[in-house]
Amino acid sequence: MKKVFFIYNPMAGQIQIKSQLWDILNTFARADYDVTVRPTTRSLEARDMVAARGREFDLIICSGGDGTLNEVVNGLLEIEADKRPLLGYIPAGSTNDYAYSLKLPKNMKQAAQRIVKEKETAVDIGDFNGRKFVYVAAFGLFSEVSYETNQDMKNALGHFAYLIEGVKSLTSVNTYHLKVTTEDGVHEGDYLYGMVTNSLSVGGIYRMREDDVSFSDGEFEVMLVKQPKTLEDFSAITDFFTDIGGLVPTEMVESFKCSHLSIESAQPIKWALDGEEGGSADKVEITVLPKAVRILT
Secondary structure, eight states: OEEEEEEEOTTHHHHGGGGTHHHHHHHHHHTTEEEEEEEOOSTTHHHHHHHHHGGGOSEEEEEEOHHHHHHHHHHHTTSOGGGOOEEEEEEOSSSOHHHHHTTOOSSHHHHHHHHTTOOEEEEEEEEETTEEESSEEEEETTTTHHHHSOHHHHHHHTHHHHHHHHHHHGGGOOOEEEEEEETTEEEEEEEEEEEEEOSSEETTTEEOOGGGOOTTSSOEEEEEEEOOOSHHHHHHHHHHHHSOOOSOOOSSEEEEEESEEEEEEEEEEEEEETTEEEEEEEEEEEEEEEEEEEEEO
């Protein structure tokens, strides 16, 4: 009998799990899983529970948004690789970029049924100054939207809540002079937004081409949006983010792949990791951890 630790965020995604919990647990019981169930009651509790008890289980299953998934992965990576359990994910948040990328069902019962089929794949994870992220580290315009959006608003309005907060952020656009160093060279200039990603979707808005993204190639995709100075510059940036044209650099958007990069700025910059607050820093080291987590897809 497989031992399973099921951790769920009861407040995620318009409190979706409230009406789904019995069906999910029944699915696990029929698969002959020995399930321990814990809801989260505070920030970082999922990380702490996995780090403390993860070695006791064959499989960790989490249900919540991208932030819950981030916490669980951070907990998993505190466990030695040879004792690290498999990961299952039942998306229940307002956006769920990573679930979209992995083609996980939006229906929670179907996601649970997918998990018990136990088809696993190893995925890369990012290391951001020692803290782990699953699919995106971002700074600048819109990057603070997710963690500054009130949870009650997320529950009431879903993805629309992010759009409201995003429009608010347009009134206080900052730009940053950065030196970005990778294994292939240096990028330097003034940027209003940047992201390091391993996802087909970011913020539920921008979409990458599937041919450009591999979750286990040891590289992440990087985009740096330059400071616009004319209406034509703004238009070029808008065109880039609304057209699924692939990872092709333009005059206003630098884009490339790498396995490691360092970012230096004149002043501390606020970062978001998987939609959660990532702290401020004037120097950042981001490294890809190849195939660090085995997830059931």
